[in-house]
Amino acid sequence: MPLKIQPAVIGCVIRPVITGRDRSLEEIMYDTAQLALADAGITIDDIDGIVVASNDQFDGRAISVMMASSALGGVDRDILSTPSASEHAFVLGALRVASGQYRTQLIVSWSPTEASSLSEAQRLGADPYYHRALPLDELSSHALQAAALEHAVPGARAMAQAVVAKNRRHGEAAYPGLAGQGARGNARWPIAADMTTAPVTGAVGIILASPEFVRERGVAAPAWLRGMGWATEAAFLGDRDLATAPALAEAARQAYADAGVTAADIDVAEIVDASPYAELLAYEALSLAPRSEWAARLADGSFGAGGRLPVNLSGGVLTYNPVFCTGLIRIAEIANQVRGRAGTHQKPGAKLGIAQAGSGFAMQYQAAVILGKEARA
Amino acid sequence: MELLGRQEVWNITYDHALGETASFFFGQIRDNKRLFGRRCAKSNRVLVPPRAFSDETLLPTTEWVEVGPAGKIEAFTMVYEAFNNLPDPPYAFGYVLLDGADTALGGYFKGIDLSDPDAAAAKLAIGTRVMTKFREVRKGDALDFWFEIA
Numbered sequence: 118m119p120l121k122i123q124p125a126v127i128g129c130v131i132r133p134v135i136t137g138r139d140r141s142l143e144e145i146m147y148d149t150a151q152l153a154l155a156d157a158g159i160t161i162d163d164i165d166g167i168v169v170a171s172n173d174q175f176d177g178r179a180i181s182v183m184m185a186s187s188a189l190g191g192v193d194r195d196i197l198s199t200p201s202a203s204e205h206a207f208v209l210g211a212l213r214v215a216s217g218q219y220r221t222q223l224i225v226s227w228s229p230t231e232a233s234s235l236s237e238a239q240r241l242g243a244d245p246y247y248h249r250a251l252p253l254d255e256l257s258s259h260a261l262q263a264a265a266l267e268h269a270v271p272g273a274r275a276m277a278q279a280v281v282a283k284n285r286r287h288g289e290a291a292y293p294g295l296a297g298q299g300a301r302g303n304a305r306w307p308i309a310a311d312m313t314t315a316p317v318t319g320a321v322g323i324i325l326a327s328p329e330f331v332r333e334r335g336v337a338a339p340a341w342l343r344g345m346g347w348a349t350e351a352a353f354l355g356d357r358d359l360a361t362a363p364a365l366a367e368a369a370r371q372a373y374a375d376a377g378v379t380a381a382d383i384d385v386a387e388i389v390d391a392s393p394y395a396e397l398l399a400y401e402a403l404s405l406a407p408r409s410e411w412a413a414r415l416a417d418g419s420f421g422a423g424g425r426l427p428v429n430l431s432g433g434v435l436t437y438n439p440v441f442c443t444g445l446i447r448i449a450e451i452a453n454q455v456r457g458r459a460g461t462h463q464k465p466g467a468k469l470g471i472a473q474a475g476s477g478f479a480m481q482y483q484a485a486v487i488l489g490k491e492a493r494a
Numbered sequence: 495m496e497l498l499g500r501q502e503v504w505n506i507t508y509d510h511a512l513g514e515t516a517s518f519f520f521g522q523i524r525d526n527k528r529l530f531g532r533r534c535a536k537s538n539r540v541l542v543p544p545r546a547f548s549d550e551t552l553l554p555t556t557e558w559v560e561v562g563p564a565g566k567i568e569a570f571t572m573v574y575e576a577f578n579n580l581p582d583p584p585y586a587f588g589y590v591l592l593d594g595a596d597t598a599l600g601g602y603f604k605g606i607d608l609s610d611p612d613a614a615a616a617k618l619a620i621g622t623r624v625m626t627k628f629r630e631v632r633k634g635d636a637l638d639f640w641f642e643i644a
Contacts, residue, residue: 138497177502237578245510247543250636251587251600252577260571261588268620306572306611351549355542355589355598359569 119375120215123492124222125331125339126452128157128324133437133446134295135318142176142229145320146188150225153322159334164324165219166195170206170226172441174238177231189225203228203321203445204347204474204484210325211342220330227320228441235316235440236303242478244352255391255440256313258354258478260305263394265359267307270408273397274307279415280393281312281435287422288432291462295437308392312435319439321446328492340452340488343378343469346371347484354479365402365473365483372485373404377493378469380404383426385454385470387447390433395480399473400428403485422462430454430462444474448486455490515546518558524634529626531595533557542595562592563626564644569598570618572608584608590624590641601626605642617643 130152135145154160167189171181178184182198185191199205203226210222232238236254243253251257267273288295301310331339346368351357373379380403388403390396400406405426406414414420420428429435431450434443451470453459459467468490476482512520515532522528531542532555539548540559547554570588586608589598604627608614623644632638 138499234578236575240577245508246512246516247636248600250580251602252573252580252585253600254577257571257573257587261569264571264588264615265569265620303575305574306615308571353543353597355568355591355600356549 119344119493120211120342122215122217122327124211124214124325124327124342125336125492126323126342126456126488127326127331127336127339128153128159129449129452129456129458130156130322131446131449131453132320133292133317133439135320142227142231143184143188145318146185146225146227149227149320149322150189150223153223153225153324157324159221159324161190163221164190164194164223165221166197166210166213167191167223167225168197168199168206168210168213169224170199170203170442170445172228172238173200174241175229175232175235175441185225189223202474202476202482202484203442204448204476204486205482207323207445207448207486208345208347208484211345214325214327220327222325224323224325224445225320226442226445228316228318228439230316230318248353253478255478256303256305256308259392259395260308261354262359262398262479263307263392266394266397269360270411272412273394276397276411276415277312277393280390280396283415283421284390284393284429284433284435287430287462288436290422291430291432291460292436308394312393313391314435314438316438316440319437319442319446321442321449323445323449323452338456338458338490340455340490341492342486343489343493344372344375344487345485346375347482349483350481352481357479359479362398362402362480362483365399365475365480365485368483368485369403372471372487376487376489378487383469383471383487384467385430385451385464386426386428386473387431387450387470388428388433388473389443389447389475389480390429390435391443391475391480395475396428396433399475403471403473427464430459430464444476444484447472447474448488451486451488455488513546515544519544520634520638523628523638524632527628528560529562529592530558531561533559539596540594541597542592542599559594561594565590565592565595565624565626565641567618567620567622567624569620570603572611572614586614586618588618592626601636602640603642604640
């Protein structure tokens, strides 16, 4: 059901790679919030509520929102946390604006690399009864999904390699300082090392506002939330058909229905390519292309820059991989596209975009967010 | 200026309660080298590893059903880097749909030369029949069993 009050993104900051050790994690959060507020042309005094998303195991802090409160302006102000996924912070923030109880929300997510191993930290996500004794981190789960997809779709590996080549080309144009320079990730058969990129420290901030606020402040180019959906798959991988993405299909159905559009109306898309196989599955679940057409669409450049529906003009996770916030970053990238602020990777005239955000083991959590240049009629 | 860091190592021990369902499952593996799932009476699905309730129907499962020890591979991968408190790499692991089960059980694959990944992958092809093997001395945990090509 469409939201009664339609939120808009009025400010964004993407910090794809934060290097150096001159800022502590709290200071990185502070910087990110201030940059997002500046991009929106407002101050913290304009913010009614804050939603943050972070991973306590990555942060090395229990309930890391406790330390975020001071850095983000949460003292004596409403602040909540969604440790499940960065994109869930956007969902919660949007629902809070849509409730009519808030005019604005500050959404911030971060993903540090201070832990000795993010893989070990991710293993804490597996249940301690049946799966903790397996090397089950997110990359392993993506590899299990990739193997299942290779079995179900002949030629899937060549398609995955085409996705990698496309996203690397896009990344070199979008973030020339980053693309191709990041360390390769680890290999897990059938995922080759050059299909992933090593984790980096990064952060993202988004400002959401109500139509009333947009009107009052005369915001020139907001990205209106046209539709969103989210859904979750079973926690045990053995319960799932890993060669499909039913939760994303459901999330996309909700988002398209809310927006009153179809995939044919979309100008630009961002997908969490934690592995290229995950991007392939998203083509189908988002109704961009059924699996029978994946090879043809990749070969004819449909999803490339200049194609009918460019996917991951940012270069995707393959270009910069702050692991926990890659979902919210996809939403921010699409917001910047429809705001006309995507810089060197702007698609000219982009009016409607879709962001897919998946996270957890083999994309257990799935979300789809449609943002538009125009508010709904 | 000199930028300082602070390295911390935390060592917390958790004593997780497995509950009756997982306790029975691992007890049968430890004591009898037998594998069991739980049936949901409404959906008739046999859940392996066993759950006290079905996450589809949200009803308590009602019946123990012996499954395996044979089954077929549903998904697999090969891992080349070391993890804390796990066997030395490389190793293969994945999910096996045991005979009589409706959901797949995670475990290691052994008895396959992993030095040539493509050759190993061919042997581990999805759908391949496997047999569950059990450790001689069993502790009642997930390392008590593994799968080998049948």
